[in-house]
Amino acid sequence: MIIELKGVEFENKGAELMLHGILQRIEQYWPDAEIALTPGAKAPYKLRASLGAWQKLSLRKSYLDVNFLAKFLPNILTAKLKGFGIVTEADIDVIIDASGFSYSDQWGSDLRVRHAAAEASRLKAKGGAYIFMPQAMGPFNQDSTQKLIKNGFPNAALVCARDKDTYNHLFQASGGFSSLRQYKDFTNAVTGIVPEYFVDGDKKLCIIPNKNMVNPRNKHSQWLDSYIDTLVSFAHLAVEKKLTPFLLNHEGDEDGEVIAKIIEKFGQPLEVIKEENPLMVKGIIQASKVAVCSRYHGCISALSAGKSCIGTSWSHKYERLYEEYNAEALLIKPKMTHEALSEVLSLALDTESEVAKEVAKKASVFKQETEQLWQDVKAIVDSIAQAKK
DSSP: OEEEEESOOSSSHHHHHHHHHHHHHHHHHOTTOEEEEOOBTTBOHHHHHHTTOEEEOOOEETTEEOGGGGGGSOHHHHHHHHHTTEEOGGGOSEEEEOOSSOSSGGGTOHHHHHHHHHHHHHHHHTTOEEEEEEEOOOOOOOHHHHHHHHHHGGGSSEEEESSHHHHHHHHHHHSOOTTEEEOOOGGGGSOOOOOTTOOOGGGEEEEEOOGGGGSTTOSOGGGGGTHHHHHHHHHHHHHHTTOEEEEEOSSOHHHHHHHHHHHHHHOSOOEEEOOSOHHHHHHHHHHSSEEEEOSHHHHHHHHTTTOOEEEOOSSHHHHHHHHHTTOGGGBOOTTOOHHHHHHHHHHHHOTTSHHHHHHHHHHHHHHHHHHHHHHHHHHHHHHHHHHHO
């Protein structure tokens, strides 16, 4: 059985954390299964090869998609391709899609939706299963995109909306279907690892920036000219509260540019950590006294450990996340004063506050829900594996 992992990559640590979360369950539930990954700039050959992954050959260019022809390729050719570590769509039994936040008008997603819907339909027709793991989607305002969702997404064995907005966007576009469910982000069940070099975390404030906060796509436009100042304020507040601020790069070079601006404006050197291992990134966040975070999975890493985390938002997924953890008071708004930010930081540091208690309680509940998600996924994949015997 070959399982394709779609939407995962190695640069964004949230996407890579989802990859690890899925790989851990594959090893646990289907140890004989093989995995396939599609090549990409953020999924280079050496990293894919390190996982023992097949390379998925994509017969697609923009709107032209001829992957359906893969089943007509002669056996001698497909055997030759496999000799080079390459498989086609015809070899795939299950697709696990963990794209995070790729299907939305915010990114111009009509093409992505078109291909996902077609893949789900073709896979179902040949007895396979397409699974959308919990992710944020929508809005979908184009009639063409809504039609694609209505006709294609019900062919997926499971479509998991990560929040109520996503569920509503998908329901409105499709009219609803039996495989549409709502589950929280599943990386809450992945255990972080604290690297040996990270010491005295209980005396440190972790700042995690996000390039999207200063991108014109940010629907909260007031952040564009106040974001850097806000994070600099938190660095100063950390010092006032006898904490050591440091910056954690959760993404790559573009987040690095934001980090450079923060340091320049702060006017003093700040430690910058760029850890390649996503499990250690999560461990660093969880071992810190408190985090100020603009990366969704960075927020999840803290909140899922029952720790308060100050967040910022550039899309609906952050508002819904903080609502779910009853921690709306920790999701800050643009252009807050230094004094107002100080109050939020004090709240985050208060482990006896009602917010802290709610976060800890919800963290436990959501981990139980993630186990139910995996039982649903396991039942689907088990049925495919059984049919192949």
